[in-house]
Amino acid sequence: MDLNYTQEQNDFRAEVRQWLATNVPADPLPSFDTEEGFQAHREWEVKLYEGRWGMITWPEAMGGRGADLLQWLIFEEEYYAAGAPLRVNQNGIFLLGPTMMEYGTEEQKKRFLNGMATGKDIWCQAWSEPNAGSDMAAIRAKAELSEDGKYYIINGQKTWSTRAVWADWAFGMFRTDPNSERHKGLSFILVPLELEGITVRPIPQLNGLPGFAEIFFDNVRVPVDCLLGEVGKGWSVAMATAGFERGLMLRSPARFQQTAKRLVELYKENQTSADRDPAVRNSVIKAYMDAEAYTLATYQTACRLVKGGKIGAESSTNKIFWSELDRDMHATAMSLLGARAELEPHAPDAAGVGSWLDGWLFAQSGPIYAGTNEIQRNIIAERMLGMPR
Amino acid sequence: MDFTFTEDQLLFQESAREFLLNEITAEKIRGLWETDSGRSDELWRQLAELGLSSITVPEEYGGLGMNELDFILIAQECGYVALPEPLVHTALVAVPTVLAISSLKDEWLPKIASGSAKVIVGLEANLLVEDAHLADLLILQSGEELHALKPEQVQLQYNQSVDPSRKLYSIDWTPSKDTLVAKGPEGRAIINAALNRGALGVAAECLGLSQRMIDLAVDYTSERQQFGKPIGSFQAVKHLMSNVAFKLEYAKAPVYRAAYALAHNLDSAAVNVSQAKFAASEVA
Numbered sequence: 001m002d003l004n005y006t007q008e009q010n011d012f013r014a015e016v017r018q019w020l021a022t023n024v025p026a027d028p029l030p031s032f033d034t035e036e037g038f039q040a041h042r043e044w045e046v047k048l049y050e051g052r053w054g055m056i057t058w059p060e061a062m063g064g065r066g067a068d069l070l071q072w073l074i075f076e077e078e079y080y081a082a083g084a085p086l087r088v089n090q091n092g093i094f095l096l097g098p099t100m101m102e103y104g105t106e107e108q109k110k111r112f113l114n115g116m117a118t119g120k121d122i123w124c125q126a127w128s129e130p131n132a133g134s135d136m137a138a139i140r141a142k143a144e145l146s147e148d149g150k151y152y153i154i155n156g157q158k159t160w161s162t163r164a165v166w167a168d169w170a171f172g173m174f175r176t177d178p179n180s181e182r183h184k185g186l187s188f189i190l191v192p193l194e195l196e197g198i199t200v201r202p203i204p205q206l207n208g209l210p211g212f213a214e215i216f217f218d219n220v221r222v223p224v225d226c227l228l229g230e231v232g233k234g235w236s237v238a239m240a241t242a243g244f245e246r247g248l249m250l251r252s253p254a255r256f257q258q259t260a261k262r263l264v265e266l267y268k269e270n271q272t273s274a275d276r277d278p279a280v281r282n283s284v285i286k287a288y289m290d291a292e293a294y295t296l297a298t299y300q301t302a303c304r305l306v307k308g309g310k311i312g313a314e315s316s317t318n319k320i321f322w323s324e325l326d327r328d329m330h331a332t333a334m335s336l337l338g339a340r341a342e343l344e345p346h347a348p349d350a351a352g353v354g355s356w357l358d359g360w361l362f363a364q365s366g367p368i369y370a371g372t373n374e375i376q377r378n379i380i381a382e383r384m385l386g387m388p389r
Numbered sequence: 390m391d392f393t394f395t396e397d398q399l400l401f402q403e404s405a406r407e408f409l410l411n412e413i414t415a416e417k418i419r420g421l422w423e424t425d426s427g428r429s430d431e432l433w434r435q436l437a438e439l440g441l442s443s444i445t446v447p448e449e450y451g452g453l454g455m456n457e458l459d460f461i462l463i464a465q466e467c468g469y470v471a472l473p474e475p476l477v478h479t480a481l482v483a484v485p486t487v488l489a490i491s492s493l494k495d496e497w498l499p500k501i502a503s504g505s506a507k508v509i510v511g512l513e514a515n516l517l518v519e520d521a522h523l524a525d526l527l528i529l530q531s532g533e534e535l536h537a538l539k540p541e542q543v544q545l546q547y548n549q550s551v552d553p554s555r556k557l558y559s560i561d562w563t564p565s566k567d568t569l570v571a572k573g574p575e576g577r578a579i580i581n582a583a584l585n586r587g588a589l590g591v592a593a594e595c596l597g598l599s600q601r602m603i604d605l606a607v608d609y610t611s612e613r614q615q616f617g618k619p620i621g622s623f624q625a626v627k628h629l630m631s632n633v634a635f636k637l638e639y640a641k642a643p644v645y646r647a648a649y650a651l652a653h654n655l656d657s658a659a660v661n662v663s664q665a666k667f668a669a670s671e672v673a
Contacts, residue, residue, distance in 0.1 A: 296642035381627035
């Protein structure tokens with residue numbers, strides 16, 4: 001065990017820090033859940049790509065740096081510390097990209113990966129349906145092969161698709177075998193959102209922004225070369241998309257460490273009023289320690305994986321830990337802000353509220369998205385502890 | 390950056406685990422409750438033979454010369470079986486304390502290493518001293534001073550705990566010039582180090598203990614039937630279990646980091662230990 005960074009890792013950190021210092025926009029971009037913000041974030045992705053910082057874990061030949069998991073954690077620490085924009089490109093580079101490298105044909109890789117990397121094509125997810133959420137095997141949206149065998153004809157509805165209103169492509173699962181049930185007969189299909197028969201309807205989020213959408217498919221003809229992996233084997237492709245390393249890509253500890261640091265600052269700014277209730281101080285300390293615990297546990301796992309070790313129960317436990325931590329941290333921030341907590345940032349007396357309100361609203365969704373925490377608890381009980389089904 | 394244990398550390402844990410699981414059964418622990426001392430000389434001899442009591446004793450004194458990090462997984466296993474013997478106290482508190490006191494180390498470290506003597510440290514932070522009745526030498530705190538006393542120089546008063554495995558004593562003793570072994574800033578430093586190592590030991594034991602509670606509860610809820618099924622198949626029970634299991638996963642890394650910090654004398658060690666103790670005892 002050696003908890004010091006190597007010279008190489010320190011140099012890498014310095015390089016990341018320097019690039020971010022010169023390139024991160026001085027003023028925060030508008031929310032990527034608005035049209036204007038979406039475009040601004042897309043431009044930022046182009047800048048990242050040009051600096052070869054867009055997807056550092058991708059192979060060099062594809063515009064990445066072939067970075068290992070430890071470099072990734074370092075990059076993320078610097079990225080969040082620099083207050084750099086959230087990643088509008090995350091579905092493509094963190095989820096679909098690695099899945100495509102594993103399951104895509106050479107032709108598909110050539111066709112899609114570059115557009116993904118450059119931010120030219122922004123991807124959204126199309127999994128959930130009105131009657132298939134936690135129970136994803138209940139998916140009903142159909143993709144039937146056309147008579148000439150050239151197209152899948154898609155009918156049905158997807159929902160909770162983040163930023164689908166502005167995205168270029170969607171990836172998701174559709175039932176290609178109409179007589180199939182549950183996990184069988186589903187296929188992983190890539191859908192260009194400009195096709196005829198597609199209607200994307202925004203759903204306003206808790207914060208009022210149209211960050212969500214539902215997608216309706218009415219006889220949409222998708223060319224068969226948009227099938228990823230084998231027909232009817234969509235479930236295993238989708239499971240790869242949701243795997244641990246990708247989970248680590250999407251929600252590495254840096255994001256929560258940064259929130260914890262800001263929370264400590266907020267406590268210091270409001271210490272006099274906060275200390276009237278010692279429980280608030282305890283919550284701040286607990287949040288800080290938990291963010292650190294998540295970081296340490298992640299480093300431990302990453303080190304084991306880098307040395308060729310196997311993944312353990314981490315994918316099941318991580319999701320619960322970070323989402324509940326994020327929710328608790330924002331709840332503590334609300335307590336610290338007291339009567340100001342409910343104020344919108346532009347309200348005259350909202351000084352110091354900053355982005356906490358927005359963060360708090362978003363944090364409520366953490367235990368729900370990416371597999372509800374109730375489902376995660378079932379998985380832990382059944383697969384990690386071996387309890388009876 | 391390499392946050393992993395070495396093969397040797399993991400093998401050592403494995404062999405300690407095997408021995409402890411075989412020897413320290415619930416029946417044996419209950420059997421010890423019926424004895425006067427509540428402890429077993431035979432068991433201590435076996436632990437010493439395996440090298441477990443001498444892990445942290447430097448090689449020149451007949452020990453294995455290992456550090457807190459080498460011992461941390463063993464301490465975890467001690468917690469898993471709820472070992473009543475003062476093994477964690479010996480390795481993490483008694484040995485480093487004796488080693489820091491020049492007038493004691495030459496005589497007592499070889500005796501600890503061979504398993505022929507036990508040294509028990511009593512600090513003022515604790516109301517009572519556990520296992521004082523076993524001590525061949527007691528090192529006791531008085532303010533910034535540490536004193537070394539033989540059993541015949543003290544009066545012990547047994548205090549019964551709700552846990553029959555805990556043997557707690559108040560100690561009536563008088564500090565004197567003859568018993569003084571460390572004082573002032575040196576004494577304070579030794580006392581602080583002992584407190585940190587003691588807390589680290591408790592943290593590691595809590596990890597093991599938590600894992601044991603999970604394992605026992607999984608076994609029971611998989612067997613016990615109600616409504617025609619094992620109660621562990623109900624979500625209400627599963628979620629209770631998962632809540633403990635996932636929190637335990639995030640208490641481990643802080644404990645290992647604290648052991649590393651102590652083993653490398655990092656400035657952050659005291660804070661790291663506090664975090665480890667908090668996290669692990671919350672889970673337990």
